[in-house]
Amino acid sequence: MIDIHCHILDGVDDGASDLRESIAMAKVAHEDGVRHIVATPHFNTVYHVPKSITYHKVRQLQDALQEAGIPLTVSCGHEVTLKDAEQFYKQTENNEYFHLNEEKTFLLLEQPWAGYMPDSLEVIDYLIANGVTPIIPHPERHVFFREEPKLLTGLIERGAWTQVSADSLAGRNNEDARRLALWLLENDLVHTLGSDAHNIRRKPNLGEGYQIIVEHAGEARQHEIIQRMALIIPEDGSSNKNPVTA
Template sequence: MIDIHCHILHGIDDGADSMAESVAMARIAYEDGVRDIIATPHFNSLWRNEAGLVRRKTAELQRKLDQAGIAVTIHPGNEVRLENKATFMRDTEQGAYCYLDDAGRFVLLEQRWAEYDPDTPELVAWLLARGTTPIVPHPERHHFFRERPELVERIVAAGAWLQVSADSLTGRSGDDVQRFADWLVDRDLAHTLATDAHNVNRKPNLSEGFRRVRERAGQERADQIARRMAGILQRPSAAD
């Protein structure tokens, strides 16, 4: 399995506190069946973890995992918050953050917590024109999406993917969040799953998310999601 959203890099946001905790998270993920983790530290007005730093921290963690014999590959990424349209476009054009893949085909594009950004459909179209598919993390945890699910449907219609978190599907983030996560699964709007793990307590648990999808939507749907996620890290062929 591939975890496309994980705050495993230590000391740069609200994720792992130490290298030891980063290693422990990777070990938990391995035991859960994960073999690739995209490290996605926050990129926002509070934690501006730019691409160079993320790549250095990723390489540092990978060396530690190799030394410890933990067969998990760490890939650089970011969870990029949409603070406003102008700032996001500027940061994108300047290459300030990491995409989820080396080719820049996918980016984890987070909404602000206070309110929905009405420029989102426009930015989805702008990114798609640049060859990048935005993946919106944990929409089930945003109150405005739960209150107005048509907003989710609008950005999906524009071409965005959604990422539902395993903790949401298992109820660890609350009943309202779980109900909306289930609603997304039932309507085939859970395009990807991830852990959004931050430490050894809010830990990697991707298999639990897939179990919940299988229970509600069947094995074929779970396999479809897994294939879509695997494609994020696959290098595009010359024909693409």
């Protein structure tokens, strides 16, 4: 399995507190069957983790995992929060954030928690026109998507993908989030699955998420999701062999 959303890097945002916790998270993920984690620290106004720090922390963690005998690849990514379209275009032109893959064809693009970003459609058109598929993390956790799912389906119609969190499917976020996550699953609108793990309590749990997907939507649906994930990070590791390009 591949995890495309994980705050495994230590001391950079609200994720792992120290390197020991990062290694412990990696161990849990590996035991769960994960072989590749894209480290996605926040890229927003509260936690603005620059590429240089992300790069350094990924290398440090990869070395530590090798030393600990945990065969798991970690590569650079970001969870970019969309707040202001002009600022986002500028950050994109300046190459300030990491996509989810070396080819820069997928981007984890979060909505603000305060409310739906009004220029979202325009930004998605811009990204799609530039060969980038935006992946919206945990839409089921945003109140405005729960109240108005059309806001989300509108983004999907323009080419965005969703990333539902395993914790939401398991009912660990709240009942409303679980309800929207299951509704998305029933309507074939779960494009990818992520853990959004932050520490050893809010831990990597993709296996649990996939199990719920199989129970509610069948093995064929699980297979489709896994195939989509392989478009981001191929299972044979042909992408992100050199996981860091600062």
